[in-house]
Amino acid sequence: xxxxxxxxxxxxxxxxxxxxxxxxxxxxxxxxxxxxxxxxxxxxxxxxxxxxxxxxxxxxxxxxxxxxxxxxxxxxxxxxxxxxxxxxxxxxxxxxxxxxxxxxxxxxxxxxxxxxxxxxxxxxxxxxxxxxxxxxxxxxxxxxxxxxxxxxxxxxxxxxxxxxxxxxxxxxxxxxxxxxxxxxxxxxxxxxxxxxxxxxxxxxxxxxxxxxxxxxxxxxxxxxxxxxxxxxxxxxxxxxxxxxxxxxxxxxxxxxxxxxxxxxxxxxxxxxxxxxxxxxxxxxxxxxxxxxxxxxxxxxxxxxxxxxxxxxxxxxxxxxxxxxxxxxxxxxxxxxxxxxxxxxxxxxxxxxxxxxxxxxxxxxxxxxxxxxxxxxxxxxxxxxxxxxxxxxxxxxxxxxxxxxxxxxxxxxxxxxxxxxxxxxxxxxxxxxxxxxxxxxxxxxxxxxxxxxxxxxxxxxxxxxxxxxxxxxxxxxxxxxxxxxxxxxxxxxxxxxxxxxxxxxxxxxxxxxxxxxxxxxxxxxxxxxxxxxxxxxxxxxxxxxxxxxxxxxxxxxxxxxxxxxxxxxxxxxxxxxxxxxxxxxxxxxxxxxxxxxxxxxxxxxxxxxxxxxxxxxxxxxxxxxxxxxxxxxxxxxxxxxxxxxxxxxxxxxxxxxxxxxxxxxxxxxxxxxxxxxxxxxxxxxxxxxxxxxxxxxxxxxxxxxxxxxxxxxxxxxxxxxxxxxxxxxxxxxxxxxxxxxxxxxxxxxxxxxxxxxxx
Ligand code: ADP
Numbered sequence: 001x002x003x004x005x006x007x008x009x010x011x012x013x014x015x016x017x018x019x020x021x022x023x024x025x026x027x028x029x030x031x032x033x034x035x036x037x038x039x040x041x042x043x044x045x046x047x048x049x050x051x052x053x054x055x056x057x058x059x060x061x062x063x064x065x066x067x068x069x070x071x072x073x074x075x076x077x078x079x080x081x082x083x084x085x086x087x088x089x090x091x092x093x094x095x096x097x098x099x100x101x102x103x104x105x106x107x108x109x110x111x112x113x114x115x116x117x118x119x120x121x122x123x124x125x126x127x128x129x130x131x132x133x134x135x136x137x138x139x140x141x142x143x144x145x146x147x148x149x150x151x152x153x154x155x156x157x158x159x160x161x162x163x164x165x166x167x168x169x170x171x172x173x174x175x176x177x178x179x180x181x182x183x184x185x186x187x188x189x190x191x192x193x194x195x196x197x198x199x200x201x202x203x204x205x206x207x208x209x210x211x212x213x214x215x216x217x218x219x220x221x222x223x224x225x226x227x228x229x230x231x232x233x234x235x236x237x238x239x240x241x242x243x244x245x246x247x248x249x250x251x252x253x254x255x256x257x258x259x260x261x262x263x264x265x266x267x268x269x270x271x272x273x274x275x276x277x278x279x280x281x282x283x284x285x286x287x288x289x290x291x292x293x294x295x296x297x298x299x300x301x302x303x304x305x306x307x308x309x310x311x312x313x314x315x316x317x318x319x320x321x322x323x324x325x326x327x328x329x330x331x332x333x334x335x336x337x338x339x340x341x342x343x344x345x346x347x348x349x350x351x352x353x354x355x356x357x358x359x360x361x362x363x364x365x366x367x368x369x370x371x372x373x374x375x376x377x378x379x380x381x382x383x384x385x386x387x388x389x390x391x392x393x394x395x396x397x398x399x400x401x402x403x404x405x406x407x408x409x410x411x412x413x414x415x416x417x418x419x420x421x422x423x424x425x426x427x428x429x430x431x432x433x434x435x436x437x438x439x440x441x442x443x444x445x446x447x448x449x450x451x452x453x454x455x456x457x458x459x460x461x462x463x464x465x466x467x468x469x470x471x472x473x474x475x476x477x478x479x480x481x482x483x484x485x486x487x488x489x490x491x492x493x494x495x496x497x498x499x500x501x502x503x504x505x506x507x508x509x510x511x512x513x514x515x516x517x518x519x520x521x522x523x524x525x526x527x528x529x530x531x532x533x534x535x536x537x538x539x540x541x542x543x544x545x546x547x548x549x550x551x552x553x554x555x556x557x558x559x560x561x562x563x564x565x566x567x568x569x570x571x572x573x574x575x576x577x578x579x580x581x582x583x584x585x586x587x588x589x590x591x592x593x594x595x596x597x598x599x600x601x602x603x604x605x606x607x608x609x610x611x612x613x614x615x616x617x618x619x620x621x622x623x624x625x626x627x628x629x630x631x632x633x634x635x636x637x638x639x640x641x642x643x644x645x646x647x648x649x650x651x652x653x654x655x656x657x658x659x660x661x662x663x664x665x666x667x668x669x670x671x672x673x674x675x676x677x678x679x680x681x682x683x684x685x686x687x688x689x690x691x692x693x694x695x696x697x698x699x700x701x702x703x704x705x706x707x708x709x710x711x712x713x714x715x716x717x718x719x720x721x722x723x724x725x726x727x728x729x730x731x732x733x734x735x736x737x738x739x740x741x742x743x744x745x746x747x748x749x750x751x752x753x754x755x756x757x758x
Contacts, residue, residue, distance in 0.1 A: 003024055008592065039316040047132065057101060057131070065088050133155070135168070142179045155186075170183050235338055244282045253277070258286055259284065275560075288317055295323075308389075343365065380397050381401065413501065439464075538681075570589060656747075
């Protein structure tokens, strides 16, 4: 067998991912490797495939019992003989397993580093033919990494004690140069082939949301994604308890995890989550290390994490199966305060000198501010993350809440002048909160204490919102018009470039989202592109649900987590390919020979009885979407996004023809009457906001601030297309102008949603 055959036969995949082949070939040629790949990139395949092609056995050093258990269960499911040796087994079980391993029963043996030099393991190692030693989570060997594990230092001794030096493969997702060098040296890698793949996780959609009520938002989102598994991270145990209570009181199958729970309860809760008995987990950051659950469809951060490093690691637990998943951060200005408070209370090692301790504090403070910038930027979020980690990135990814949102440019030069004046009056002695409070003319105790009401700039931006003024200051810092001190106070000062603004030689603009409404609770942008409901039509989703239930049933029978039977991606691909025979089912991504033999018949039966012998098309679009969606995005109007389990809104050409166009409709009215055509069970409602966003993107309408108030306007292009402004009376009796769609405009808008029925 060659490596492709192994990949297909055992793992059921058609092709290697970026980098995998390179590392596999090196290992097969006997060269040490160091693979640095982000979570979910597919590191395991890099050593599991060569392990199956090499003679003898591969020893995999892994830091956590749960990780080993998961990997071994997955391998056994795939028909590979594997075992683990760790403290969850009794001494007798260990002896037995090692005996079998020495007798050639297993191709892959997972072991905790502390076990390597024990008598029993050494005896096995001398008897067995060990062709490869693989080190998983290799950064644990480095004191510079976040998770130093002294036991990892024993690996090199172990390798030296073997009669024949095996080839060594080391894998991690941590990429800093110093950790990388440390790994190579401490493991004694000889001229290793090093591969660093990009940090980008294309299937993840990143969003930052600023709901007024986070609780309501979370509840709505979780309800709207009832069939999906997700994690909600909170900054404190108290928050975990509150969110947990909220969800469980609303009958959501939810569990929780934090360091304050007893060991037994933590373990039980973790299992409930992994086995999808309770698919929603509310946890502090104590949860997650070693969790390999591949079908986590969303990770919500209820509070802002302390650093981008933490955020990316936690959010990265979504979508390990390569299927689209959402990473949503719920931000409020309060989060920075909580973050600072947590930093204050963070214990520092007593071994540090005062200077080192201070340097670390500064670094923490900078990281926190970097995280705050992520939450408030209006630029592409993916670009922000990748550049933070030192990678090149395109300006726009088209799959984050900022790229998918509607924005308008606002000239805030006048406001910027006020900010500069204020910072100068305060003589660089205060941070952003005092500056903003002063400009807004707030009457807080702290501000009174500082006597800011005496300054001429006090109240100069009264009437503006706090986030808006903060955004102006953030933009000014980015453009190096203002400076921020690197200490924990973040004191604002003016930079030399500020002069140009005062002299009228430079303008300052901010971008402002026009689609942030509280109705958009847990939908729209946060769902991301290419989610399952956008690929599969309503019949497809129906079949998916049947297959998901079958998977849950088998998982219960076999006491394994459902995702180890088939991943969500495999279920989706089953709906797309609709196999009737075993041979056809082997073409489905993630179906290898062993799984076909074990589960093929039951899944095929469900598919066949659902399709009743008809080759029905269960997906949108002309071509079958590729498994994993990495390669394929379906072309659809940008407004079509997912809500709950429903498909995007559309009307048929016939409906567009028979629609009763009339003299004028307000945009929300038009949305409502068009929505009457849909089947509410399967199709999302069309919203006025969505139509407005599109009209704005296309330049038909705009929104501008006129004497301090937001006003909607129709452009020349809009007027030519049949849009016009006319008076209407608001709820409280005030009269104002709003946009109306004339008949021509109604036809244009309806036409945009026409699609032939699938
Ligand atoms: P990592 O260890 O890098 O976090 P994993 O090894 O757990 O990632 O792999 C993540 C997921 O990707 C798993 O579900 C795995 O089966 C899948 N996978 C790995 N390689 C491929 C491939 N070549 N084609 C399709 N899926 C793959």
